[in-house]
Amino acid sequence: MKIKSNRIFRKLLFCIMACVLISLPLLGLSNFVMRLAVFVWIYILLATSLNFTSGVAGQVSLGHAAFFGIGAYVSALLSLKLELHFLICLALAAAAAGVSGWLVALPAMRLSGGYLAIVTLGFGQIVYIVLLNWIDLTRGPMGLVGIPSPVLFGIEFRKPQSYYYIALFFCVAVLLLFKNYIGSRAGRNLMAIRDDETAAAAMGVDIYKEKVKAFAISSAIAGIAGSLYAHFMLFIDPSKFVGDESTAILSMVVLGGLGSMKGSIAAALVLTALPELLRGFSRYRMLIYGILLVAMMITKAVDWSRYSWYDRMQQWIQRVVQAINRKKGGWKNGAA
Amino acid sequence: MALLEVYGLCKSFGGLAAVKDISIMVPKGKIVSLIGPNGAGKTTVFNLLTGFYERDSGQVLLDGAALDKLATHEYIQKGMSRTFQNLRLFSKMTALENVLVGYQSRMKCNDWNMIFHDRKYRQEENQAREKSRNALAKLGLSRYEKDICGGLPYGVQKRLEIARALVSDPKVLLLDEPAAGLNPNETQELSKLILSLREEGNTIFLIEHDMRLVMSISDYVYVMDHGELLSEGEPKQVRQDPKVIEAYFGKGRVAGAAERK
Numbered sequence: 001m002k003i004k005s006n007r008i009f010r011k012l013l014f015c016i017m018a019c020v021l022i023s024l025p026l027l028g029l030s031n032f033v034m035r036l037a038v039f040v041w042i043y044i045l046l047a048t049s050l051n052f053t054s055g056v057a058g059q060v061s062l063g064h065a066a067f068f069g070i071g072a073y074v075s076a077l078l079s080l081k082l083e084l085h086f087l088i089c090l091a092l093a094a095a096a097a098g099v100s101g102w103l104v105a106l107p108a109m110r111l112s113g114g115y116l117a118i119v120t121l122g123f124g125q126i127v128y129i130v131l132l133n134w135i136d137l138t139r140g141p142m143g144l145v146g147i148p149s150p151v152l153f154g155i156e157f158r159k160p161q162s163y164y165y166i167a168l169f170f171c172v173a174v175l176l177l178f179k180n181y182i183g184s185r186a187g188r189n190l191m192a193i194r195d196d197e198t199a200a201a202a203m204g205v206d207i208y209k210e211k212v213k214a215f216a217i218s219s220a221i222a223g224i225a226g227s228l229y230a231h232f233m234l235f236i237d238p239s240k241f242v243g244d245e246s247t248a249i250l251s252m253v254v255l256g257g258l259g260s261m262k263g264s265i266a267a268a269l270v271l272t273a274l275p276e277l278l279r280g281f282s283r284y285r286m287l288i289y290g291i292l293l294v295a296m297m298i299t300k301a302v303d304w305s306r307y308s309w310y311d312r313m314q315q316w317i318q319r320v321v322q323a324i325n326r327k328k329g330g331w332k333n334g335a336a
Numbered sequence: 337m338a339l340l341e342v343y344g345l346c347k348s349f350g351g352l353a354a355v356k357d358i359s360i361m362v363p364k365g366k367i368v369s370l371i372g373p374n375g376a377g378k379t380t381v382f383n384l385l386t387g388f389y390e391r392d393s394g395q396v397l398l399d400g401a402a403l404d405k406l407a408t409h410e411y412i413q414k415g416m417s418r419t420f421q422n423l424r425l426f427s428k429m430t431a432l433e434n435v436l437v438g439y440q441s442r443m444k445c446n447d448w449n450m451i452f453h454d455r456k457y458r459q460e461e462n463q464a465r466e467k468s469r470n471a472l473a474k475l476g477l478s479r480y481e482k483d484i485c486g487g488l489p490y491g492v493q494k495r496l497e498i499a500r501a502l503v504s505d506p507k508v509l510l511l512d513e514p515a516a517g518l519n520p521n522e523t524q525e526l527s528k529l530i531l532s533l534r535e536e537g538n539t540i541f542l543i544e545h546d547m548r549l550v551m552s553i554s555d556y557v558y559v560m561d562h563g564e565l566l567s568e569g570e571p572k573q574v575r576q577d578p579k580v581i582e583a584y585f586g587k588g589r590v591a592g593a594a595e596r597k
Contacts, residue, residue: 204441
């Protein structure tokens, strides 16, 4: 009974969410809101991918924006210089970010804790400085202009209302596959590494290999986010891919609860939308944002940790089902 | 021929010889214990046998095959599975997940199977879950299945660690002080449990301080002190060995105790 009710509830929830998400651009919302919605999707990808290494596997990275940047620049340059199709650019951006993540991880994953954080921080700086100074290729601070919008099935996805669907499709597809992966043996092995490396090794987990793989996968997904960003903004410059950006992504992961995918998604939504919603406060916007961020971190009002949240939901459903059953029993008795 | 054969095992840390020329035989289906005072080098022997330290010299044969030049994570695939002296559970994972990680060395799905949750993956995962649930049930832990193990009582965590080591069907199960920190009742239950594991055909190599436990369940006992084998034999013989008594109580004290009487 428990499992059945749970499954029905899940399906219902899924349907409602799918309807809302698909019909969002049709509700006549302003361009501003739809742009924000696209950004939310991109940040959800960034936060969940960083959550994979830093939350699930426990390897804190402070240079996630670098892979976001590599993805964005690779995708933009390929479409500008070689005029490749958007989908090919997206795939190659993911591959480029993934390979660079792998190369960084090969030496970096021999380190842990603070040392690893500093190495990734340094890598983030290197990427930023290269983007800024390799003027022949990246045009440095002038940025890349005129990145083409994706064209699929003869339709140009330029407006936020239509681009929203591209972001939605890729994000949801990646998230679903990602969720599968984390829920399987690979995810458990990474959590085991996070909790106790010695015991994980004793249970047959190849610690180094698993960590490197996790870092590469996480970087590749950040690359996808970068590609989605470049073809949406149509203009990119290095200032978007600085260390501050890495910190912002990490704060989403921490706020959502390290290791919790749902938490990362929720926190990415809140922390991307919040600064925009605070525009009314003009000058005090970032001040209020900062205060709210601190307050949220301290209280963590919603407990998003993956077990308690889910368990409580399940308990609640069970109670409802039990109540319904009791009612049914009552009716039957009354009839007899 | 014994299932696990260890010949002339040596290990030193800098100038300190932690393990000197140790030879041990663990026959199939028996409980063999390794005892000795604190700092005798017992856990070092375990760490050498499961690849946490590299041995300086000596030979280890499991089921006739030499365990040489293996990475730490490969030992469990060969059939050596262990628990730890101080609890080393994955404290933020559930009890079931802990045991599933214990089983992971037997799972063969690659990354693509896992990403797409295809049929091969689902079959293997279901099988793994069933196996893990059985292991939990065997140790009486079924009701803790969904609990985060960091918050479970100490005795339960101890048993969970055995379940995690047991689920991969190891050839030899190495238990490092399973009774440490347990109360007499729990120790009693533990001894029953270890005996029942032997009944099922498991081979157990045990490090333990609780003499009553060791003497009541072991088929054969090795005694170590200062990195060397002091004595070996069946529990009865070892108990009466004057060298063993000396290592545990010292010469003078025993004499003193006798005078006081």
